[in-house]
Amino acid sequence: xxxxxxxxxxxxxxxxxxxxxxxxxxxxxGQILCLxxxxxxxxxxxxxxxxxxxxxxxxxxxxxxxxxxxxRGAEFLTFADLRRxxxxxxxxxxxxxxxxxxLRCNYTxxxxxxxxxxxxxxxxxxxxxxxxxxxxWEHTLYAHSFNPQHxxxxxxxxxxxxxxxxxxxGDALVAHLRDEQPVGEVEALxxxxxxxxxxxxxxxxxxxxxxPTADHLRSLQxxxxxxxSHGHHHYPRSGIDEQTFRSELIRSRDDLExxxxxxxxxxxxxxxxxxxxxxxxxxxxxxxxxxxxxxxITPSTPFHELxxxxxxxxxxxxxxxxxxxxxxxx
Numbered sequence: 400x401x402x403x404x405x406x407x408x409x410x411x412x413x414x415x416x417x418x419x420x421x422x423x424x425x426x427x428x429g430q431i432l433c434l435x436x437x438x439x440x441x442x443x444x445x446x447x448x449x450x451x452x453x454x455x456x457x458x459x460x461x462x463x464x465x466x467x468x469x470x471r472g473a474e475f476l477t478f479a480d481l482r483r484x485x486x487x488x489x490x491x492x493x494x495x496x497x498x499x500x501x502l503r504c505n506y507t508x509x510x511x512x513x514x515x516x517x518x519x520x521x522x523x524x525x526x527x528x529x530x531x532x533x534x535x536w537e538h539t540l541y542a543h544s545f546n547p548q549h550x551x552x553x554x555x556x557x558x559x560x561x562x563x564x565x566x567x568x569g570d571a572l573v574a575h576l577r578d579e580q581p582v583g584e585v586e587a588l589x590x591x592x593x594x595x596x597x598x599x600x601x602x603x604x605x606x607x608x609x610x611p612t613a614d615h616l617r618s619l620q621x622x623x624x625x626x627x628s629h630g631h632h633h634y635p636r637s638g639i640d641e642q643t644f645r646s647e648l649i650r651s652r653d654d655l656e657x658x659x660x661x662x663x664x665x666x667x668x669x670x671x672x673x674x675x676x677x678x679x680x681x682x683x684x685x686x687x688x689x690x691x692x693x694x695x696i697t698p699s700t701p702f703h704e705l706x707x708x709x710x711x712x713x714x715x716x717x718x719x720x721x722x723x724x725x726x727x728x729x
Contacts (some may be wrong), residue, residue, distance in 0.1 A: 412718040415725065423725040424471055424492060430695035431476065431486070431493035432727045435706040438502055439509035445609065447545035448538070454712045455504075462512045467724055468494050475518045475627045476673060478665040478687050478705070486698055495696075497689070498708065499629055499667055501528055503608070506615040506617055510624060519623035523667040523689070525633040526654040528610040533602045536586045537633055542598075542605060543575045543589065549596045556588055556595075578670075582638035613658045620659060625651065627665035628652055628685065635672035644677070648684045650682040665689060667707075678703040693728040 432596070438448065439529035449455065456464075469475075473489045473494040487493040496513060498505040501524030513520045527535050534542060536725035543549040554572060557564045561584060567575045576585050594600060616626060631651040636644055650667070656662045666681050667689040681688045682703050700706070708727030714720045723729055 408591070412716070412722055415718045415721040420471060420721070420725070423721075427492035427725065428639060429487060429489045429492070430697050431481075431495060432695055433495040433497060433705065434464075434504075434724075434727070435497055435499060435691060435707040436509065437499050437710070438504060439498070440502075440504045442588045447541045448609075450545060451541040451570075453709075456521065456710055457702045458508050458512050461509065462516065464724055465494075465496065465516055465518055467720070469518070470514060476625060477519050477521050477623070478689070480697075481702070481705075482664060483688060490728070492661050493696075495521060495707075496554040497523060497627075497667075499523045499669075500633065501525055501611060501626075503611045503615065506611050506618070510619075513624070516650060519625070521627055521665065522619075522699065523627045523629035523665070524616065524651075524655060524663075525629045525669065526651040527632045527644060529616060529654070529658065530596065530612050531606045531610050533599070534606050534609070535632055536582065536589060536610065538605070539589045539593065540560065540573060540576060540585065542602065543592050544570075546596075549598065552595055553588070553592045556591055560584075560588055577638070578635065582632075582634050585638075588613065616655075616658050625665070626655065626659060626663055627667060627687075627689075628655060628663045629667050630653045633669045635670040636668060636674060636677060637670075641680070641691075645680060646660070648681060652684050695727065 436456055437453040438455040439458050439461055441457060442455055472491065474491050476485065476493050476495050478495065496518060497520065498509055501522050510520060530724060535556050543553050554568060557572060557576065559579060561606055564572060564575055593602060619626060628651040631647045631654065634647055652662060664685060665687040666685040671691040676687050686702060687705055688703040689705045689707055691709050693708045694706045696705055711723055714723065719729060
């Protein structure tokens with residue numbers, strides 16, 4: 400059954416052969432596709448992020464995707480445009496390009512692509528990354544797991560300290576620690592691994608390579624791009640309590656305001672992790688809240704549940720690319 404579903408889904412690619420573009424553009428008119436990318440980078444440059452994080456999109460591929468939409472009349476916007484009441488007319492369709500996490504490469508490479516095409520973009524910045532002297536918990540987990548010696552130490556400690564993790568090894572353990580364990584317990588575990596493996600200097604060097612400085616953020620001031628909040632430590636909501644969630648919202652807002660001189664007004668959930676009531680909490684501190692729900696934004700979409708469409712990863716052929724860019728999903 401699963402195989403038949405995959406075959407049927409791949410067959411849908413045939414609906415996007417050249418010549419069908421006007422039909423799909425017509426379906427988009429009067430709406431906005433918000434396209435979400437996490438890392439614009441050369442595959443293989445940061446192997447541990449390639450393996451455990453979201454795959455990077457090469458800059459040339461990003462350029463080709465956005466040029467495809469430009470050539471078909473897309474109107475490129477930001478979340479700030481929505482706050483100002485700007486929306487494409489019934490004969491146009493809109494696109495918002497955004498980047499989550501706020502890694503350095505999105506400032507140095509991703510925005511370079513957008514600038515070359517004269518397209519505005521939105522970076523949702525995890526504020527703990529800015530000028531950080533070591534990796535945040537998630538990237539520390541990935542870095543240790545990618546190193547065979549460190550991974551053995553991590554697995555041994557996890558199995559001894561966290562009984563619920565004992566049935567997990569390798570990549571499954573990484574996913575379990577990231578997605579299912581309280582973040583505080585995982586951070587304590589990772590601190591012990593770092594100490595036992597004497598990896599403080601290595602983690603510091605990686606942070607200097609991966610993360611932006613305050614100057615990277617300030618370089619966007621007065622330009623077409625927007626910076627929103629992606630929380631402070633990039634904690635999944637499922638791994639923290641409500642008090643910590645509120646603290647993350649406030650700290651990120653305040654830290655970004657201290658850097659930029661103005662309060663960020665848009666927020667996106669780390670890992671798209673959220674539950675009932677979280678949108679109302681976010682609205683106490685931000686005007687807009689972005690999710691990942693793979694559907695267009697319409698004029699009636701509430702500001703506290705603005706859906707985005709996340710890049711599906713390397714695509715097999717041009718029909719899949721057309722499908723992704725004209726629908727927001729595969």
